[in-house]
Amino acid sequence: MKRGQAAMEFLMTYGWAILVLLVMVGALSYFGILNPNKVVPERCFFGAGFNCKDYQVREIAGTSTRVAFVIENKQGDSILIQGINVTAQKSASQFQPTVANCGIAVPTAAIDVDNGYSITCDLPLAASNGIGERQKFNIMITFSKLF
Numbered sequence: 001m002k003r004g005q006a007a008m009e010f011l012m013t014y015g016w017a018i019l020v021l022l023v024m025v026g027a028l029s030y031f032g033i034l035n036p037n038k039v040v041p042e043r044c045f046f047g048a049g050f051n052c053k054d055y056q057v058r059e060i061a062g063t064s065t066r067v068a069f070v071i072e073n074k075q076g077d078s079i080l081i082q083g084i085n086v087t088a089q090k091s092a093s094q095f096q097p098t099v100a101n102c103g104i105a106v107p108t109a110a111i112d113v114d115n116g117y118s119i120t121c122d123l124p125l126a127a128s129n130g131i132g133e134r135q136k137f138n139i140m141i142t143f144s145k146l147f
Helices: 002-030
Strands: 050-060 064-073 078-088 111-113 118-125 137-146
Touching: 064 078, 064 137, 078 118, 111 118
Parallel strands: none
Antiparallel strands: 050 064, 064 118, 078 111, 078 137
């Protein structure tokens, strides 16, 4: 009889401790303290050869969303940019720049960027992208080096 009572007290003590722990984690989650968006830093990274100097995602009059970024050429040589595609993680559609963004008028046109110089791109996105939320964008730059 004594062994059964000891086992029951052991299980009840740990059961209450686990219940209190679950209530605390639930409260922290409910009040947004465990929100990963508050922990993850904002950043813009293009990889080797390009430097992201600035970026911004903004909503225009509630109808469209635009992503703007400044790319600095760190290739060591001048480059010829043939195209820039932006894909939002939430949608599968891609957007090609036009005359107003990055200066690439048609797929056959290109931009000459010297080493150390920057260009500013302002690209349209689908209106369904959430402003105020963390988002991931894949930016593909098609370029060739000028020797």
